[in-house]
Amino acid sequence: MPQELPKAYEPGAIERRWAEYWIKEKLFSVPTPPEGETRPVFTLLLPPPNVTGRLHMGHMLNQTQMDIIVRWHRMRGFITLWLPGTDHAGIATQMMVEKQLESEGKKRREMGREKFVERVWEWKKLYGGAILDQMKRLGASVDWDREYFTMDENLSHAVREVFVRLYEEGLIYRGNYIVNWCPWHETAISDLEVKHEEVQGKLWEIRYPVVGSENPHPRQNPAWMGLPQEQEYITVATTRPETMLGDTAIAVNAKDERYTHLHGKKVMLPLMNREIPIICDELAQPEFGTGAVKVTPAHDPNDFEAGKRHDLPQITVMDARGRMNETAGAYAGLDRFAARKKVLEDLREQGFLVGEKDYTLAIGKCERCGTVIEPRLSEQWFIKIKPLAERAKEAVESGEITIVPENYRTIYLQWMTNIHDWCVSRQLWWGHRIPAWTCGKCGEVIVARSAPEACAKCGGAVEQVPDVLDTWFSSGLLPFTTLGWPEKTRDQAVFYPTTLLITAYEILFFWVARMIMFGCHFMHGHEQDRAIKKASGWAEKKNDSVPFRRVYIHALVRDAERQKMSKTKGNVVDPLDVIERFGTDATRFTLAAMAAPGTDIAFNESRTDGYRAFANKIWNAARFMFMNVERVEPDRVGTGLRPVQTGSETRLHMGIAGFQTIALEDRWILSRFNRVAKDVNEALETYRFHEAANRIYDFFWGEFCDWYLELIKPRLNFSSEDGGDKTAARAACANLVNLFDGALRLLHPVMPFITEEIWQAMYEGKPAVKSIALAAYPQADEQQIDLAAETEMAILQDLIVSVRNLRAELKVEPKVKVPIEVFAHEPMVWSLIQQNEGAIKRLANVENIKEVSQHQAAQSPARSTARFDVRVVYERKIDVSAECSKLRKELEGIERRIEVTTGQLGNPGFLSKAPQKVVDGLSKQLEDTKLLREKTLSKMKEMGCGA
């Protein structure tokens, strides 16, 4: 110390430098702890971003929160493992590469599966690391040595193992079911991947002629009014008329008397000229429309169920790309929407279309490409989810896993209760291939860990099922597969269950729920290393199979207008752009300061701008410190003025070591520091990031810079003409350094870069530990909290601010020093003023301080408080009427307060029920307010304001 810091704070260069340093030095790599390790452990799995991903604000919020918590734990001496990796992201990646091929005029299908997958791997090698590189810019303190990719061989091996085990346990089955089918991607997708949207559509009414029947009551049924009497019809309503080509029944409700006479009869399916039965099923609700519905088992999930109940044939009329197939007769080859048009035209022409109404319907769209989902009958693989969900539910209900904020717990439990079987097969090429083979000869299906040579049953040649697994299948396994599963490893014993999961609400079901289900199932019976478990504070937990002990769900980042950021709206804020302009530290601070649990964040750049100013403030305070050290301790330049503390092994070290409480401001700032340390630690404990950030901000700027630095300036200035003392300057300097060091450590998890830069400069690049990230986090020392100092300082501040107020009101020239007259209500206050005379003179621009009678001190221009009256001696005409109206307004407020307080204190209910502390506080307040009233009244009298 001291290295000269550049005059202006420039985050860009600093941040890049330290980000590289942290990685190069492997500061956050965690080797497997040996047997006998007794330190506490903190483990966190990074929700793996898609390899195709680009960093967005959601990531940045997520990673900022994780990094804060991770750095905080590390600094408190935990063995802290933050595990990074990326997800192969089946659909997204395949799409990306397909698009690339398209631009080269190539097609996936022409290329063939093997070549295509090779191509995807090439793509991954070239571009797959982009998002992780962006993460590095954020300063994420992850263990890069343990970086994984979900398609790595070891993880793929684990995926196959899991699939086979589930199959053997009877928890995986295969079958023909209606699934959500994306005609663009030509694959099944899960319920969760479908986004529902309300659109204005039409409800068409189509009449189906009843076979061999005449209308018995033509005038009693409005649906039949005006129709030819010789032919009876049943009218149904549909929003998807093209599916009628695959109708295999008409359903009516058994209780619906309008149709009783038709039970057992048949109708002629228009356009197709196929006879289909009229069935009774609860699918038809008498209240809705005509009470009759068409049944298309191959194209609607509800109809599918009804079809199974009545053993109806399933007629698929569309192909995988959403075009009508050969069973659609004349419509074969038409796209589904073209077919709809044509079907309607033909129906109208032939007199079957009898109505058309506007209708608001919810349609499902593929969340990735926006194509309208087609329910499609196809052969898929499913996980029988109930048995897995049971344990997963239990784990949360019993409190083995806690979810913060708590309202997500209910949402989770509800979802777990109503959960459906999970369709895990995808008709994609990129992903984990399902370890199943079918025999070409006898059709036998073999699920195995490795490819069978021939069919076990008939010896025929086998071929692997083409489908791959849902991406969430493999990511759901990560908490244990990244720790070596299915082997039993030391890593598992130490790091499993992971401590915490921080993620967005959006993937609560996609990912969080599945990790819990898989964890509870496959890690059943697992036990964490006992000593470590105890040291980490989880001794009372019974279930070590859970993937994590806690889940923290964070908010969504919206734009400044509270709109969800989306590419189509064009309101996406690019975090890297924000970082470029304001710095990573300022951006991190913004996200932390706005992240109150449970509420979304409207990202507002003006806040970030403000926090860059905060960083600049810190920067300049540091320059001030260095400047003084250089002046006061020139002989120590080059050796470093070492603050008293070292690495995180001294984590139990509390307060500020080596701090000397010489003057009031020393006692005060030490007390405040400990208080803020206490608050920040408590806030982080409960993920109240905004509170932690704001607390540090207020302390550093509002107390440390605004008051403490100003107050110690005279002491530092030992050579000044008013006779400074070098020993005192040295002591003040040492205090400043030790305090600054503590403040930097306190702030480091939120603003890692600027704190590292200044901290390293303080040690001239030779600190006891390689980084502030490995130094100890400040813990509060209750002994150093000094109530008396805080009270005294408050009086002093009050006095100084009062004088400043008066000066402003009197429009005293800024350079002019004025004498003040003070009356102190207690001797303590007067001696306090005397002892701090210099500070008052300097900070309030006062010439001298004189003790006078209360009467005199309260004469205008004056300020009165319960502790003192202060008057500024300044010759200036006072605007009497303005002053009077101000006093009157003040008096009104005082009277009102007295009234309210008196009323409350006279209330027996209040006196008997309110806590003593509140009653005492209120009494004191009343006393003070009454005093103020007297003073104000006498002042008014003095000025001749009248009542």
Next chain:
RNA sequence: GGGCGGUUAGCUCAGCUGGUUAGAGCGCCUGCCUUACAAGCAGGAGGUCGCAGGUUCGAGUCCUGCACUGCCCA
């Protein structure tokens, strides 16, 4: 249709278990280039806490209803 949240200063938001006179940042107004910082300093204006009831000695905070608004699920 079911569920969950929001409504506090001009703007963006805090206000945790009900407790003394509801806070911050930005913006606005006034004055300062006071040798750490004009990305700064000092001072100031600005709020019937969405509406209506209720519980309580006491409600921004708890309950009920309403209005507006957002999200999730079907």
